[in-house]
Amino acid sequence: MxxxxxxxxxxxxxxxxxxxxxxxxxxxxxxxxxxxxxxxxxxxxxxxxxNIIARSLKQKSTSTIGVIVANILHAFSTQVIRAIEDHCHESDFHIIVCNADDNPEKEKKYIEMLLAKQVDGLIIFPTGGNVELYKRLLKANYPIVFLDRMVEGVNIPSIMLDNEKASSLAVAHFIEMGYERIGMITTSTSLNVVTRIERVNGFKKTLNANQLPMTEDYIKSLEVKEIQNSLENMLKQAHPPQALLAGNDLVLMEILKFVKAHSIRIPTDLAIIGIDDVGFAELYNPALTTVAQPTYEMGKQAAELILLKIQGKNEMDDLNRFEPTLIKRESC
The missing domain is CATH 1.10.260.40 (lambda repressor-like DNA-binding domains)
Structure with a gap:
C-alpha cells in the first residue's frame, strides 16, 4: 500500500x-x-x-519526557505520574515511565536509555546514587527536575513535601489524643534518601519539643521485608509503643498486615497514622488517620517546570516545598 x-x-x-x-x-x-x-x-x-520521527528530527525535539520513579509501588508515585501525564498531554508532550526500584544501577541504565532516545527532559525521583551523572547533566544544561527528593551537593530544582512537618503533624495528633509511647517505622535510609531522613528528624524534634521520651527501639528504618519481624520485637516489649507512625504507604501496609495477623485492635491496642493518604484509608475499618501530600499539585508543578526548562526558561525556585495535611479519622 x-x-x-x-x-x-x-x-x-x-x-x-x-x-x-x-x-x-x-x-x-x-x-x-x-x-x-x-x-x-x-x-x-x-x-x-x-511521520513523528521525521518531524522530531526536523524540529530537534521528540516531544517526550522521561520520568524515572524510585519505586512505582508507592501510591504517591502513581498519583504523581497521572498529574505529570495530564499536564504534558495538554502541551502535546508524551511521557516514558521507568521504575528504578531504588536501585542506583538501574536508575543509571534508565537515564542512559532515555538520553539515547533523545527525550527532551527528565523528571527523576532520585536514588541519590548517581551524583556524578546528575552533575554531568546539570553541567550540560540538560532539562532535569527532581521530584519527592533532593540530592545534597547537586543543584537541580526539586519539588518536595515539607517532610519534617508531615511527621510533626502526626506526632502532635498522637500527643493530643493522649499517647506518650510513640514509635515510627520508615523504609531504609541506607541510601541517605532525604525524604525518609527528614521524616525521622521531624518525628524526633516533635517528641523533644513536647518533652516526651524518645526510645530508639521504637524508631526503625528498615527494608520492607524486615518490617514484620521488627514489629514483633517492638510490640512484645514490656512497655511497647502505644502509637505508631508509618513513614510511607508501604510501611503502613506492613503494619496493617501485622495487626490483622495478630488480632491487634486499632486504636485500642495500637494507634496508627500513615504518611500518604492511601486510597483505602477511608474504607478501612477503622478508617485510617493519614498525613496527605498534595500529589496532583506536586506532579503538575514538576511537569510545568520541566516544560519551562525545555523552552530555556526557569521561573521557579530551586526548592519548592508543599504543605502536608492531617486527615483525622478513627485509627488514632
Missing amino acids: KTVTMKDVAEHANVSKSTVSQYLNKRFDYMGEKTKERIEKAIEELGYQP
Whole structure:
C-alpha cells in the first residue's frame, strides 16, 4: 500500500503543503474554518499518519519526557505520574515511565536509555546514587527536575513535601489524643534518601519539643521485608509503643498486615497514622488517620517546570516545598 504523504493531503484538500504543516503543528490562528475542515477531512479520508520521527528530527525535539520513579509501588508515585501525564498531554508532550526500584544501577541504565532516545527532559525521583551523572547533566544544561527528593551537593530544582512537618503533624495528633509511647517505622535510609531522613528528624524534634521520651527501639528504618519481624520485637516489649507512625504507604501496609495477623485492635491496642493518604484509608475499618501530600499539585508543578526548562526558561525556585495535611479519622 502506498504511503500517504503530506503532499497527498495538500492536493486532496486543495491547499499548499505549508498550510497542511501549519495545521498539523496547530499553528492555525489565522486559518479559515473551511480550510481547517478540508484538511481534517482529507487526513481522515486518506488515512494520513504524520511521520513523528521525521518531524522530531526536523524540529530537534521528540516531544517526550522521561520520568524515572524510585519505586512505582508507592501510591504517591502513581498519583504523581497521572498529574505529570495530564499536564504534558495538554502541551502535546508524551511521557516514558521507568521504575528504578531504588536501585542506583538501574536508575543509571534508565537515564542512559532515555538520553539515547533523545527525550527532551527528565523528571527523576532520585536514588541519590548517581551524583556524578546528575552533575554531568546539570553541567550540560540538560532539562532535569527532581521530584519527592533532593540530592545534597547537586543543584537541580526539586519539588518536595515539607517532610519534617508531615511527621510533626502526626506526632502532635498522637500527643493530643493522649499517647506518650510513640514509635515510627520508615523504609531504609541506607541510601541517605532525604525524604525518609527528614521524616525521622521531624518525628524526633516533635517528641523533644513536647518533652516526651524518645526510645530508639521504637524508631526503625528498615527494608520492607524486615518490617514484620521488627514489629514483633517492638510490640512484645514490656512497655511497647502505644502509637505508631508509618513513614510511607508501604510501611503502613506492613503494619496493617501485622495487626490483622495478630488480632491487634486499632486504636485500642495500637494507634496508627500513615504518611500518604492511601486510597483505602477511608474504607478501612477503622478508617485510617493519614498525613496527605498534595500529589496532583506536586506532579503538575514538576511537569510545568520541566516544560519551562525545555523552552530555556526557569521561573521557579530551586526548592519548592508543599504543605502536608492531617486527615483525622478513627485509627488514632
